Amino acid sequence: MAESSAALSLTANNASPSVSASTSKEPSRAPTPANAPVEKPPDESSKLRTFLGILRRFVGVSDLAAIRFSLPAQLIEPIPNLEYWNYLDRPETFISIGDPDEPLGRMLGTLRFWFTKDLKYVKGKPVKPYNSTLGEFFRCNWEVEDTSPPLKHTQTSTPSSSATSTTSDKFVKVSYLTEQTSHHPPVSAFYIDCPEKGIVAKGFDQLSAKFTGTSIRVIAGAHNLGIFITLKKRDNEEYQLTHPAAYLGGLLRGSLSVSVADSCYVTCAKTKMKVILEYLEEGWLGRSQNKVQGVIFKYDPDNDSKMKIKDVLDKDVLGRIEGSWQDKVFYTLGNQPFAKSSKILLIDLNPLFPVAKITPSIEDQLPNESRKFWGSVTNAIVNKQYSLATSLKQEIEEKQRQKAAERKAENKEWQPRFFTGALTPVGKPDLTKDGEAALNGLHTDNFKLEHNIEYGA
Numbered sequence: 273m274a275e276s277s278a279a280l281s282l283t284a285n286n287a288s289p290s291v292s293a294s295t296s297k298e299p300s301r302a303p304t305p306a307n308a309p310v311e312k313p314p315d316e317s318s319k320l321r322t323f324l325g326i327l328r329r330f331v332g333v334s335d336l337a338a339i340r341f342s343l344p345a346q347l348i349e350p351i352p353n354l355e356y357w358n359y360l361d362r363p364e365t366f367i368s369i370g371d372p373d374e375p376l377g378r379m380l381g382t383l384r385f386w387f388t389k390d391l392k393y394v395k396g397k398p399v400k401p402y403n404s405t406l407g408e409f410f411r412c413n414w415e416v417e418d419t420s421p422p423l424k425h426t427q428t429s430t431p432s433s434s435a436t437s438t439t440s441d442k443f444v445k446v447s448y449l450t451e452q453t454s455h456h457p458p459v460s461a462f463y464i465d466c467p468e469k470g471i472v473a474k475g476f477d478q479l480s481a482k483f484t485g486t487s488i489r490v491i492a493g494a495h496n497l498g499i500f501i502t503l504k505k506r507d508n509e510e511y512q513l514t515h516p517a518a519y520l521g522g523l524l525r526g527s528l529s530v531s532v533a534d535s536c537y538v539t540c541a542k543t544k545m546k547v548i549l550e551y552l553e554e555g556w557l558g559r560s561q562n563k564v565q566g567v568i569f570k571y572d573p574d575n576d577s578k579m580k581i582k583d584v585l586d587k588d589v590l591g592r593i594e595g596s597w598q599d600k601v602f603y604t605l606g607n608q609p610f611a612k613s614s615k616i617l618l619i620d621l622n623p624l625f626p627v628a629k630i631t632p633s634i635e636d637q638l639p640n641e642s643r644k645f646w647g648s649v650t651n652a653i654v655n656k657q658y659s660l661a662t663s664l665k666q667e668i669e670e671k672q673r674q675k676a677a678e679r680k681a682e683n684k685e686w687q688p689r690f691f692t693g694a695l696t697p698v699g700k701p702d703l704t705k706d707g708e709a710a711l712n713g714l715h716t717d718n719f720k721l722e723h724n725i726e727y728g729a
Contacts, residue, residue, distance in 0.1 A: 308652065308660040314346050323347055323400075324523050327483050336481040337493070338457055342403075342669060345661035349399040350653040352642035354410035354450050354460060356401050357477060359499060361391035361626040363446045365619075367469045368420035369511075370503040375543035376590055377425035379568060380603065380618065382501065382511050382538055383547060383593065384423065387601050387619050389499075391626050394598045398520055398528045402646050402665075404460060405672050406686060407728025409451040410642040412629040413714055415443045418469075424616055426605070444468050447714035448629075449707060450477075454686075454694040455676065455728075459495050461691040461701035465711055470505035474700055488520040497699030509542045516551055531562070532597065535580070541573035548581050549593065564601065565610075566593035593618070632719035640727050672729035686728055 314322070326343065330336055360366055365388045369381040450462040457478060464473040478493030492498070498514040516534035533553035539546045549566040568591040569584050578584050592610045595601035600620045604613035637644040649668070652661035679686060688694055690707035703711065713719060 308655075308657040310656045311346075311658045313656055313658075319347055320523070320528070327488070327523070328485075330483050331485050334482065336483060336488070337479050337490075342666065343400060344658070345649065345653055345665055346658040347400060348653065348665075349401050350646075350650040351401045352408070352410065352646050352650075353401045353404045354408060354452065355412075355629075355642045356392075357460075358448055358450070358462070358464075359389040359473065360414060360446060360448065360464065362388035362624055363414040363416045363627055364418065364420050365389075366464070366473070367416070367418060367444050367446060367466050367471060369501065370469060370471055370506050370509075371420075372422065372425060374425050375509075375540070375545055376568070377423055378503065378506065378509070379511075379538070379540065379543070379545050379547065380423045380425055380591075381420075382513070382540075383566075383568075383601075383603075384420070384619050386513060386538065386549075387597060387621065388624065391621065391624055393530045394621055395625055398530055402649070403669075404452040404458070404642075405640075405645070405668065405729035406452055406455040406676070407640050407689070407724070407726075408642055408645055409449070409638075409640060409690060411447075411449045411710060411714055411719075412631045413448070413717075414446045414627055414629060416446065416627060418442050418444045423618070424605070445715065447711055449690060449703075449711050449714070451688055451690045451707075452728075453688040453691055453701070455672070457493060457495070459493070459695060461688070463691075463701065463703060463707065463711065465715070467715060471501065471503055473499055473501045475499050476695065476699065476701060486521070486524055488523075489517060490520065491515075491517045495695050495699070500700050507542065509540055511538060511540045513538050516549070519553075532564075537579075539571070539573070539576070544570055544573060545590070546571040546576070546578070547593070548579070548584065550581055551597065562596045562598045564593065564595060564597045567591075568593070568603075597621075636719035636721075638721055638723060640724060640729070645729075668729065675727070675729055689724060 330339065333339065365385040369378060369385055372378050372381060444466060445468065446464065446466045448464050450460055452460045459476055459478040461476055462474060475498060476495045478496040479490050480493045481488055481490045492515045496515065498512050501511040503509045514536045516532050516536040519531045519533065520528060521531055522529045531553045532551040535548060535550050537546065537548055545568065547566055547568050549564055552561060552563040552565065565581065567581050567584050567589055569588040570590065571578060586607045589607035591606065592604045593601065594610045598621065601618045602615040603618045604610055604615050606613060631643065634644060639645065649661050649664045652664060686694065690704055690710055692702045692704055710721060713721070
């Protein structure tokens, strides 16, 4: 489950690569003093012991994410939280959701996107990015081939031989804008747009985290109602995708891992179609299996009472899902048990890696744009100047506290620039005129923006 601006966001150490826009003349990092001492990087076990020592102070705390405690730089991955947390590790699966003419095909496309959106979990190990600051924002494009093959959605339709990609020379642009809209609680809003394919996604990212003593349980916060996808070319069908709980384990054995053992849902009220996904983490003798199973069925949006697979009547079932969310996921058509049906490949994650972003050049970025904002800290960490990086990071955190105190003294409420409210409309943020302008600029590769009237940090 990807959540932005949280004190315990989980990322991966081989984060998706980014490429600068063609106008870039320098790397997207601010200069750092060259005379700062270079320090020996800590090994993984040392980092984990330090991290665990800090966490033990918070056993029993109801929400670690709300505390936003500060970690030393050597424990942090030099990636801004807003840059890393997006749901487009494989954008080609996103842009293809609306392609099928049949509703079941579109739901299967939504599920294919679902299993690729957090590929970073599958391909990397958990680490910690920067905490986002109030008013910080990130924007980028992806340009990807429109290559996701059609999925078989009726008994007579042609099945795909692969769920990866086919050859194509057609590229489609997807644009992404996200902003940290609230600091207490830490919440960010995001907006994804692909005008060519008529598909939009938006939502609020917020998490709640609790340390149990052996693992960290991460769930969606109160303002995070999931990802809302709208298919404009399909009569504005809207799909709501909720997040399951995730667990960061392996703290005691020195090998961090992300697991999922919960239920989540995909619903489309217009087509009256729903999916229940159940993640099964532990198998016999406690062996991790990373298994997921699910059911696609017809439901009543006005009486949405079925929350477990066992509650769904066979007569309502349209298809079933089964596989490993870290390997291959399959589906079947019809209401027969999975084992008695012909299984079809939905997605094979093994050959897939996160796709590169296209970001504005450093000269086109504003002071509160993620890469520029954290540039000096990033540069210091990359150069193994950890004491300097920690000092620079603490300066940023202190300035944010000062700004917050000034606003409180003046009885001023922070207003996001690109989104209409810090926490509203509920679950589905709307863009301001500046937000629409920023997104349109991304569509046309025009990255120039007016400076903010006020900065949050």
